[in-house]
Amino acid sequence: MTSATEFPLSQPEMTFETSAGSLIRRTVLPNGLRILSEAMPASSSATLGFWVGVGSRDELAQDLSAGASGFGSTHFLEHLLFKGTPTRSALDIAIAFDSVGGEHNALTAKEYTCYYARVRDEDVSMATTVLADMIASSELDPEEFERERGVILEELAMREDDPGTAVWERFFEAVLGEHPLARAIGGTPDTINACTREAVLEHYRRNYRPEDVVISAAGAIDHDSLVADVSAALEAAGWDLSVRSEPVARRSLVAVETTRATDVFVEYRPIEQVHLLIGGAGIAMRDERWLVMSVLNSILGGGMSSRLFQEIREKRGLAYSVYSFSTSYSDTGVFGLGAACTPAKTREVADLMLAELRLLAEDGVTEEEMSRALGQLSGASALALEDSDARMSRLGRADLLVGEFLDLDATLARLSAVTAEDVRDLARDLAARPLTITAVGAIEENIFAGFGESPEGKN
CATH class of the missing domain: 3.30.830.10 (Metalloenzyme, LuxS/M16 peptidase-like)
Structure with missing residues (x-):
């Protein structure tokens, strides 16, 4: 393969082979959810990622409905999705992966958020089910919210104590000025203290929908089983997969001029x-x-x-x-x-x-x-x-x-x-x-x- 393969948002099924011989399959469900897999021959493990196209640049100064600060919502939500669903406690989620020697984590970036896990081939179904439950039915418990506020503040303090990290945040602020990308990914102590559960809940409802999500997996993966597991888990978590929707349009890739804040x-x-x-x-x-x-x-x-x-x-x-x-x-x-x-x-x-x-x-x-x-x-x-x-x-x-x-x-x-x-x-x-x-x-x-x-x- 010597040219790029397009991923049309409206094409329900795709299959193609890479130059290395691995098979890539892509399914777009009627509700707009996209599922991709790359089967790696001879692999005995797999990595799964649940991607949401929203990052720190997309946070709102004022939440749409609650009237509260939304800065820091993305980072807050990344933490909170590990804190439990109606059917799993935070401990249940941790045990699910620890008991099989798996790895699970999440990352917040400026333009996306990803929740991921790496497990043996025999545990792929479990990992898919747990991650899907976290994405679709997080409770955002008020008590957990306040506890996690303290955890995030400690994380920010740790980062601020590291001058090698601090200089990067100052650099982005200086170079990009008023552009939303200039903001620190994790927020600041002021924005985290000002952020409310209502703002994070609004952020969750607005951006964590089937049409916003991309699921990718690589390794010892059977695509049909992955699609079936995802569909079953999301339906069990409360998402109505019968509702038809197109995937959300991708972010504009048109370059813009930025103005630096200082020299x-x-x-x-x-x-x-x-x-x-x-x-x-x-x-x-x-x-x-x-x-x-x-x-x-x-x-x-x-x-x-x-x-x-x-x-x-x-x-x-x-x-x-x-x-x-x-x-x-x-x-x-x-x-x-x-x-x-x-x-x-x-x-x-x-x-x-x-x-x-x-x-x-x-x-x-x-x-x-x-x-x-x-x-x-x-x-x-x-x-x-x-x-x-x-x-x-x-x-x-x-x-x-x-x-x-x-x-x-x-x-x-x-x-x-x-x-x-x-x-x-x-x-x-x-x-x-x-x-x-x-x-x-x-x-x-x-x-x-x-x-x-x-x-x-x-x-």
Whole structure:
């Protein structure tokens, strides 16, 4: 398979084979629920994911019906769905997976939420049934709600105590400004304290419906059995599967302009290292240059042979951690350079990182660097698909976010078509954009006076 396979929302059944020989099947139930599976030969376990296309960016400042703050609802709900249904207590849910050696968890992202489990092949039916019950009939018990508020506040405190995590949240706020993606995924202590059960319940009712959900599974999976188990579990949990509905439209993939909040943000903390991020707006999810960005990242800061690692760590010994990064969302993205170093070295490290980006934009890359990057990315892409977790995620994201499935062979073919000139052009684009510098550590903002100025005095 050398081209992408489209996932039309209106097509009830699909079956196709990947280049690796695994079989992918897709069923869209009459109520709009989408179920996908990838059978992996010789596998004796499976990973299942229940995906909902709502994340922290979709929360409302004021709940539609309750008039209460909805910020933090997504994170709240992720916790609460493990706290019991009319037929299962929180302990019952935990025991169901613990007693078979399975793993189960959830994650909240900026544009989706996923509840997942990994179990042996003989326990797939159980895992499907329990996850379906959690999704469809969570009780959101008021007492559990208040207890979980305390748990979430402790989680946020733990994250805030980690400067390496805190700098990322400040970076998104600085680079994306008023855009909803700028908000912290988990919320803040203020928003979690202000969030009410009524707001979370409204969020649940509004976004957790059959037409909002994608279920993906990979490994030792029988698709027909999966569909039957899902249907039976959801009906038992109270969803009326006879109600016909189309899947909800996917999020718009049209890129938008964002306005940064500031060009420099420094949060003083009396700690041993400064955690530093430099960057700005990147590329959106459907930007045709997404593979070019992967190659650029590999060359600039994607490994031990990258330019940033060699120049800043290996040649100069200025930092232990130094890298580049890119994250894409449906309508925008962020790109940047990161490092952690002692306060006295911060400005030198910042100047060197920016200099490497500009050098890449001015002089381009060598054929040797291109060959190394293509090899690194090709190998990493293939190795990532060795486990069922990655394949489950690939399926879920493909249907929920972009509406097409890109096989490994198709990805590698497109990757091999990236040229050195493509990388240089993208580097020029990124280097010309307004950059923001964000730091957490024992420094003051004035350390960055004049940072990034060209000889003409412009960023």
